[in-house]
Amino acid sequence: xxxxxxxxxxxxxxxxxxxxxxxxxxxxxxxxxxxxxxxxxxxxxxxxxxxxxxxxxxxxxxxxxxxxxxxxxxxxxxxxxxxxxxxxxxxxxxxxxxxxxxxxxxxxxxxxxxxxxxxxxxxxxxxxxxxxxxxxxxxxxxxxxxxxxxxxxxxxxxxxxxxxxxxxxxxxxxxxxxxxxxxxxxxxxxxxxxxxxxxxxxxxxxxxxxxxxxxxxxxxxxxxxxxxxxxxxxxxxxx
Numbered sequence: 722x723x724x725x726x727x728x729x730x731x732x733x734x735x736x737x738x739x740x741x742x743x744x745x746x747x748x749x750x751x752x753x754x755x756x757x758x759x760x761x762x763x764x765x766x767x768x769x770x771x772x773x774x775x776x777x778x779x780x781x782x783x784x785x786x787x788x789x790x791x792x793x794x795x796x797x798x799x800x801x802x803x804x805x806x807x808x809x810x811x812x813x814x815x816x817x818x819x820x821x822x823x824x825x826x827x828x829x830x831x832x833x834x835x836x837x838x839x840x841x842x843x844x845x846x847x848x849x850x851x852x853x854x855x856x857x858x859x860x861x862x863x864x865x866x867x868x869x870x871x872x873x874x875x876x877x878x879x880x881x882x883x884x885x886x887x888x889x890x891x892x893x894x895x896x897x898x899x900x901x902x903x904x905x906x907x908x909x910x911x912x913x914x915x916x917x918x919x920x921x922x923x924x925x926x927x928x929x930x931x932x933x934x935x936x937x938x939x940x941x942x943x944x945x946x947x948x949x950x951x952x953x954x955x956x957x958x959x960x
Contacts, residue, residue, distance in 0.1 A: 724891075729894045730901045733919075735830075749792070753791075769791050781815045828943070877893075895915070914938045915945075
């Protein structure tokens, strides 16, 4: 069956995201170590974020709440209100930053959209993701947008069923093996992994835990059109 639909993740696939979290976390570490010099801020924040996922989900708002909780716990409640306001300000700043596209994204989407129907399938806070998409200038390229609270087999299956898409005609492109690649491979679709230099700890899974087949890796989104052409040619020869 030929490929008809190509879906893209948003954060760190089409636009920069994790870099901003990384810079803000560095600032938090520096701030809290002024109060508790030997504090393991990164590990504490990671534990708080993981614990809060089921309550807050993903995104900047969840991250901000987890930073505030971490700051209170690490300092034993002694952190001044002024420093809490600083942390809150970081979150607001992140929410208002421009959407910075990765290199080659717009050109790649235009090239691929000539032959396939494009979807955006991302996860996180609804308002934040809608805002980033609007600021990206890419919205008009997508035939459909799905903003999910989680990206797992059940979520992808629901999207495909609702849109009447067969797994064999669907390709998912993203930077996260855990969220973008492994679930769609399990469904029988194809995953295309394009790594980003930074990956949130919760999105990391061991490479050897991935299936051997059903997914490909590219160094850049600029290589996507050529890969899809190759896959279509292989499909035509096997028909």
